[in-house]
Amino acid sequence: MRKSSDPDLELRGKLIRGLGSLREMLPGSFVERKRACGRPNCHCADGKNLHSQFQISVLVDGKPKALNIPAELAVKVREKIEMRRHFDSAAATICRLNLKRFLKEKETR
Numbered sequence: 870m871r872k873s874s875d876p877d878l879e880l881r882g883k884l885i886r887g888l889g890s891l892r893e894m895l896p897g898s899f900v901e902r903k904r905a906c907g908r909p910n911c912h913c914a915d916g917k918n919l920h921s922q923f924q925i926s927v928l929v930d931g932k933p934k935a936l937n938i939p940a941e942l943a944v945k946v947r948e949k950i951e952m953r954r955h956f957d958s959a960a961a962t963i964c965r966l967n968l969k970r971f972l973k974e975k976e977t978r
């Protein structure tokens with residue numbers, strides 16, 4: 870049996886190859902806040918049609934920050950933050966597979 874037909878190795882290879890597509894990932898979490906701007910004649914004055922304020926909530930040098938995101942970048946930023954989740958999930962799976970392989974290898978020594 871060739872090693873490459875091992876389903877664990879195939880999965881690991883697939884995950885590793887997929888990491889390149891996540892290189893634009895961003896840290897933190899995406900936040901959408903609703904707020905009134907305070908202008909009495911604005912559509913938000915009724916308290917229902919509020920403005921959206923998009924932010925990245927993130928640690929910068931260990932301190933929590935809320936960074937404002939222009940509305941036109943909100944979709945992209947949300948995707949990039951989502952990439953981090955995929956990255957973490959792939960890393961966890963790769964580590965799980967490697968641990969399993971390591972323990973197996975250890976036993977057969």
Ligand SMILES: [Zn+2]
Pocket residue numbers: 905906907908911912913914920
């Ligand atoms: Zn307003």
